[in-house]
Amino acid sequence: MRATRSRRAAIALTGVLALFLSACSGGDTGESGPADLKMALWSSNKDHLALLKKVGDAYVAEHGDTVKSITFEPVTNPDYIAGLTTQIAGGDIPDLAWIPEASGPEFVDAGVLHDVRDTLKGTDGYKLDDILPAALAPWQDDKGGVYAYPFSNSPFALYVNEDLLKTAGQPDVAALVGTPDYTWQKISDIAAATHGKTKAVGLNIPTFNPTNWSAVTMLAGGWGATPWSEDGSTCEFASPEMTEYLTWYQKQISRGAIPAVSGNAEPAAFASGDVAFSIAQLSQSGSLDDSFKWSFLPLPAGPKGYHPIVGQAGVSVLERGTHKEQAADFLAYLTNPTNAELLAQFFPPPRKSLLNVETLAKAAPKLSPEAIQSAIIDVVPEAKVKSQHRVLSQFSDKVRAGLDSVWSGGDVKAAVTGICEQISPTLKG
Amino acid sequence: MTARTSAPDGRRVVPNPRPRPDRDRWLGVAFVAPQVLGVIVLGVVPFLFVIWYSLNEWRPLTGEMEFTGLGNYSRLFADPTFSASVVASLFFSAGVLVLNLVIAISLAVLLNRRMKGITAFRTIFFSPVVVSVVAWSVTWGFLLAPNGGINGALKVLGIDGPSWLADSSTALISLVVVQVFKGVGMNMVLFLAALQSVPEEIREAAQLDGATPWKSFWSITVPMIAPTILLTGILTTIGSLEVFAPVQLLTDGGPGNATNVLPFFLYRTAFVSQQFGYASAIGVVLFAIILALTMLQWTSRRKWVHDEV
Numbered sequence: 248m249r250a251t252r253s254r255r256a257a258i259a260l261t262g263v264l265a266l267f268l269s270a271c272s273g274g275d276t277g278e279s280g281p282a283d284l285k286m287a288l289w290s291s292n293k294d295h296l297a298l299l300k301k302v303g304d305a306y307v308a309e310h311g312d313t314v315k316s317i318t319f320e321p322v323t324n325p326d327y328i329a330g331l332t333t334q335i336a337g338g339d340i341p342d343l344a345w346i347p348e349a350s351g352p353e354f355v356d357a358g359v360l361h362d363v364r365d366t367l368k369g370t371d372g373y374k375l376d377d378i379l380p381a382a383l384a385p386w387q388d389d390k391g392g393v394y395a396y397p398f399s400n401s402p403f404a405l406y407v408n409e410d411l412l413k414t415a416g417q418p419d420v421a422a423l424v425g426t427p428d429y430t431w432q433k434i435s436d437i438a439a440a441t442h443g444k445t446k447a448v449g450l451n452i453p454t455f456n457p458t459n460w461s462a463v464t465m466l467a468g469g470w471g472a473t474p475w476s477e478d479g480s481t482c483e484f485a486s487p488e489m490t491e492y493l494t495w496y497q498k499q500i501s502r503g504a505i506p507a508v509s510g511n512a513e514p515a516a517f518a519s520g521d522v523a524f525s526i527a528q529l530s531q532s533g534s535l536d537d538s539f540k541w542s543f544l545p546l547p548a549g550p551k552g553y554h555p556i557v558g559q560a561g562v563s564v565l566e567r568g569t570h571k572e573q574a575a576d577f578l579a580y581l582t583n584p585t586n587a588e589l590l591a592q593f594f595p596p597p598r599k600s601l602l603n604v605e606t607l608a609k610a611a612p613k614l615s616p617e618a619i620q621s622a623i624i625d626v627v628p629e630a631k632v633k634s635q636h637r638v639l640s641q642f643s644d645k646v647r648a649g650l651d652s653v654w655s656g657g658d659v660k661a662a663v664t665g666i667c668e669q670i671s672p673t674l675k676g
Numbered sequence: 677m678t679a680r681t682s683a684p685d686g687r688r689v690v691p692n693p694r695p696r697p698d699r700d701r702w703l704g705v706a707f708v709a710p711q712v713l714g715v716i717v718l719g720v721v722p723f724l725f726v727i728w729y730s731l732n733e734w735r736p737l738t739g740e741m742e743f744t745g746l747g748n749y750s751r752l753f754a755d756p757t758f759s760a761s762v763v764a765s766l767f768f769s770a771g772v773l774v775l776n777l778v779i780a781i782s783l784a785v786l787l788n789r790r791m792k793g794i795t796a797f798r799t800i801f802f803s804p805v806v807v808s809v810v811a812w813s814v815t816w817g818f819l820l821a822p823n824g825g826i827n828g829a830l831k832v833l834g835i836d837g838p839s840w841l842a843d844s845s846t847a848l849i850s851l852v853v854v855q856v857f858k859g860v861g862m863n864m865v866l867f868l869a870a871l872q873s874v875p876e877e878i879r880e881a882a883q884l885d886g887a888t889p890w891k892s893f894w895s896i897t898v899p900m901i902a903p904t905i906l907l908t909g910i911l912t913t914i915g916s917l918e919v920f921a922p923v924q925l926l927t928d929g930g931p932g933n934a935t936n937v938l939p940f941f942l943y944r945t946a947f948v949s950q951q952f953g954y955a956s957a958i959g960v961v962l963f964a965i966i967l968a969l970t971m972l973q974w975t976s977r978r979k980w981v982h983d984e985v
Contacts, residue, residue, distance in 0.1 A: 510841025
């Protein structure tokens, strides 16, 4: 009697578990007919969504036999890649996704992204060779495969609060551009003096907090430094160039030119009017008004010369998505020359044919044509993408932890040596 | 054998209805089944999955999973970041436990008296419990900033305060303070309830025997509220070992690994470093630590908790 009851209980428990596991399994529904495409986005800006929906609706109207709907889903996790990874791990795989440049090589290397080269090349009027080679390079592999369209290719520039500098009795920075005096050292001198006289923030790097350490190391190119070797196998944090750069950066914090790190808090916004200099992209101009006079200038030079930097985002087709071919076809439509011009009203385009003042002025109407020309158009062709690595996520936290002592005035040499000891095994694989 | 129909004194007794053990048993099962099912489906099964994942190398982006046995565990115990996380977690937990209980008992004793406006005081001390942890942490972020409220107050006294959250010697202590003031109100209420159940006559008798208030507190009040101390101690330990939101919002685990407590280390390993198997191993170890500390507290109760054997 007891054995029978135990058996019944075991059968019931097995049934419940089987039901639970089958409910969790998800996977391909095996549907046929026109696809419902889904694209994951980092932005939840209503204007961005409206534009994408407009393009998506037009595509569905033309290709109703293969695609019956396209849904654009903002991933609302504060850490977008963490949210997207969780979504993918849970089996809810979008067909297309917005991929920030830092994760590009990792996604390409892991085989997460679908090669869309043939689809793009084979699309009438697409003009793949119109895309700047430097912009496309991070999304290609050794075999020439193309894994994303870099729809946003935005160089970093220097915002200057001219009113604040005038109040502090500092020189006209715009007049320094193009002269040998237009250097990081000069800018930080002015920043420190402005901070000393007005108590305002000197030189601000808006995206920098301890976790986002790459926002600081991206400037190291002006000192001839990179965080790791070009092939990614060797740690270069302990190089003399990087040590010199970080020592300089640390000194700027200690003398007030750059604000001190405060836990996880973001620095003050340039739009507040209480910041002398801010390193940011052109989209930042949208938050500025006429409450103070400001200018938008190319980045200054370091001791080893001028080193323009571009931040990117690509749109990709996911290899594990269920409608790869339809998604690749929609990607070709979304990023063809006509629609790329529409996207350019929000994101600086990677297409040579669209790199002109007229197109970019739509994205940043508050910038003067001269500023767009000197800080964007002249810069983009030679700008380098921020340092990337194919296993960046695996060691990024170790670098974050190691650099913390630099921000708080610790021994730079010991910090960078410790970082290289920690991450070298991962870099070597 | 028949049911008794009359009492020994001759009064008529109505027989009890016939007991129906099967029906009662199934009724009981029906009542507890939803909860048991919930615990199995939402607690036990996921935990079994976590144990399984911890024995694998799982690449979430590609969906590949490779069995590695205890590889994640041997890697974990050789990882200096893990050691730093365990130290940070235990320090944080011990700090929160001691400060929370001491402050909660002190507040409860102070507020366990009849005086005008006592309800307002109790509400003030309890109010942080109902404030969102995000709003609470963000507000403390402003207070602890280099130019924030606390350093502003110190400046008035002529003291230059540190960068509380960016200095490795003060960051974890700052988090302890943030967490203690967030949760102390709940324990205070539990202690208030316990204090109100201590018979006044015993305290009065002690007073008549010449016991000082301090002696009376240690010898009468503390033993009588010991069951509540045990309960709050266990709950506070578990809660502090699972802390996450203030760490993410205030320090992101830094500076260095000073505030990289185990739940935060687990989160970063899984969702930022994308090492789900390794993160699962951290989860299993965290569970083991919580279980061990809870068992330690529970088994120690016989030595100090009133009426426990």
